[in-house]
Amino acid sequence: MRTNHAPVFRFTGCKIKLLTILFIFLAHISFSQSIVEKIVQEENNHSQLQSMAHELLDGIGPRLVGTPQMKKANDWAVEKYASWGITARNEQWGEWKGWERGITHIDMLSPWVKSLEGTQLAWSPSTRGKTIKSGIMIIPDLADSLAFANWLPNVKGKFVMISMNQPTGRPDDNWQQYATAASFEKLKKERNEQMNAWRKRVSKTGYSSRTLPIILEKAGALGILTNNWSNGFGVDKIFSAYTSKIPTVDIALEDYGTLYRLVESGDNPIISIQSTSKDLGIVPSFNTIAEIKGTEKADEYVMLSAHFDSWDGGQGATDNGTGTLTMMEAMRILKLVYPNPKRTILVGHWGSEEQGLNGSKAFVEDHPEIVSKLQALFNQDNGTGRIANISGQGFQHAGEFINRWLAAVPSSIKDSIKTNFPGTPGGGGSDFASFVAVGAPGFSLSSLSWSYSNYTWHTNRDTYDKIIFDDLRSNAILTAIMVYMACEDPATLPRDKANLSSGKPIPWPKQIKSMRKGPVAPKN
Numbered sequence: 084m085r086t087n088h089a090p091v092f093r094f095t096g097c098k099i100k101l102l103t104i105l106f107i108f109l110a111h112i113s114f115s116q117s118i119v120e121k122i123v124q125e126e127n128n129h130s131q132l133q134s135m136a137h138e139l140l141d142g143i144g145p146r147l148v149g150t151p152q153m154k155k156a157n158d159w160a161v162e163k164y165a166s167w168g169i170t171a172r173n174e175q176w177g178e179w180k181g182w183e184r185g186i187t188h189i190d191m192l193s194p195w196v197k198s199l200e201g202t203q204l205a206w207s208p209s210t211r212g213k214t215i216k217s218g219i220m221i222i223p224d225l226a227d228s229l230a231f232a233n234w235l236p237n238v239k240g241k242f243v244m245i246s247m248n249q250p251t252g253r254p255d256d257n258w259q260q261y262a263t264a265a266s267f268e269k270l271k272k273e274r275n276e277q278m279n280a281w282r283k284r285v286s287k288t289g290y291s292s293r294t295l296p297i298i299l300e301k302a303g304a305l306g307i308l309t310n311n312w313s314n315g316f317g318v319d320k321i322f323s324a325y326t327s328k329i330p331t332v333d334i335a336l337e338d339y340g341t342l343y344r345l346v347e348s349g350d351n352p353i354i355s356i357q358s359t360s361k362d363l364g365i366v367p368s369f370n371t372i373a374e375i376k377g378t379e380k381a382d383e384y385v386m387l388s389a390h391f392d393s394w395d396g397g398q399g400a401t402d403n404g405t406g407t408l409t410m411m412e413a414m415r416i417l418k419l420v421y422p423n424p425k426r427t428i429l430v431g432h433w434g435s436e437e438q439g440l441n442g443s444k445a446f447v448e449d450h451p452e453i454v455s456k457l458q459a460l461f462n463q464d465n466g467t468g469r470i471a472n473i474s475g476q477g478f479q480h481a482g483e484f485i486n487r488w489l490a491a492v493p494s495s496i497k498d499s500i501k502t503n504f505p506g507t508p509g510g511g512g513s514d515f516a517s518f519v520a521v522g523a524p525g526f527s528l529s530s531l532s533w534s535y536s537n538y539t540w541h542t543n544r545d546t547y548d549k550i551i552f553d554d555l556r557s558n559a560i561l562t563a564i565m566v567y568m569a570c571e572d573p574a575t576l577p578r579d580k581a582n583l584s585s586g587k588p589i590p591w592p593k594q595i596k597s598m599r600k601g602p603v604a605p606k607n
């Protein structure tokens with residue numbers, strides 16, 4: 084067994100001398116090169132990422148909070164861990180509106196026949212299996228809320244379109260590549276004007292895009308048609324419905340545009356919708372927690388972290404199937420090559436991140452004994468790419484520790500990682516922020532985008548085929564080595580918060596309480 088020494092930690096604070104000396108002395112990590120090599124070998128030769136991705140994403144599907152698939156995934160993870168000899172449990176953190184997606188058919192019947200590409204929004208009421216058929220209205224551009232109130236009875240028995248019709252279905256990079264500069268500029272200018280005009284049109288109704296569906300439902304509309312285009316070919320974002328009796332469906336840009344133009348030109352298109360989703364009442368929601376017990380410092384913790392839930396327009400592959408699988412794979416490898424860690428290794432597969440980091444916030448509230456003894460938490464949640472950035476999240480000494488842990492990572496992986504120390508504390512975005520908010524060292528392993536924000540994040544195209552498995556393998560290796568090093572480090576990461584360059588304390592985000600029961604009705 085070869086032993087390497089990572090760079091010595093230099094204590095920069097002005098504490099008493101003895102402590103400083105002790106700190107520097109303790110700050111060598113005698114890490115085993117052979118364990119690092121075993122981690123790399125195991126992942127490169129026996130990766131289970133692809134088979135797990137298939138089981139989770141194709142076999143179980145997306146994992147919207149409150150759905151039977153979320154619970155199925157929780158149980159699948161516990162079983163997976165058990166098969167590797169790792170103890171795992173589903174810990175209830177709250178409850179949510181239960182719902183199960185069913186079949187949705189959306190068809191244009193007139194002026195010609197076409198099955199439309201559309202997706203029922205999450206938690207949308209169904210048509211209880213019946214096929215409902217009618218004409219369409221577009222919310223009109225009226226003078227004010229009084230004029231809107233007078234118009235409102237017209238929606239009775241009709242489908243209502245509440246989204247703007249996009250002027251182009253081509254993403255900007257496509258225009259950039261082929262359009263003349265003048266026509267691209269013209270498009271952008273006209274689109275901006277159109278977006279402003281649409282915003283005004285909605286606000287003049289006296290309602291917001293959230294409350295408008297509710298008032299249309301009350302006025303007797305048959306269903307709500309939306310288009311939440313994600314600025315790429317064929318992609319829409321699929322979020323939740325606000326109606327409680329009538330279906331809300333997103334219609335893909337191409338079909339939405341066709342219907343919109345037909346309505347505007349007076350061609351009176353007729354469509355039908357049939358949906359069979361089920362309302363399941365209120366159901367419990369869980370975090371899946373797995374553990375490899377520590378030996379020397381069993382009451383100190385190093386955590387792996389990734390939210391388990393997803394939106395359900397696609398399979399939740401890159402948000403956050405990939406983070407989930409990275410953490411599971413790192414745990415599998417650690418159990419195999421480092422079964423007796425110095426500190427206890429925990430992984431948190433969080434529920435309801437998508438509605439406001441609820442599972443991880445609840446864990447922080449429920450487990451002060453773990454959070455107060457947390458050496459470090461590594462969260463991954465921004466797509467399938469290789470880890471490219473790590474920030475110190477505003478902790479004064481994060482850089483010294485993270486650099487020391489990174490020293491054991493093969494250069495083929497670490498050389499492309501940019502670090503930012505001490506960095507600034509993340510106030511949201513993903514579950515590490517739930518820990519940072521209480522001053523516990525939560526870090527984000529932030530990845531390359533691979534067109535995440537347009538093409539996969541919360542979209543109907545967030546599917547298995549978008550995963551870059553070579554990058555995931557690299558991330559699993561990185562995570563396993565960082566966890567190994569954080570477990571072995573004789574020193575505990577101090578929680579001192581960095582100062583701004585002005586010398587003033589860095590502004591720190593406040594802890595926000597988890598929502599233990601959801602969803603709450605929209606107010607604006």
Ligand SMILES: [Zn+2]
Pocket residue numbers: 390402403436464465513
């Ligand atoms: Zn996410």
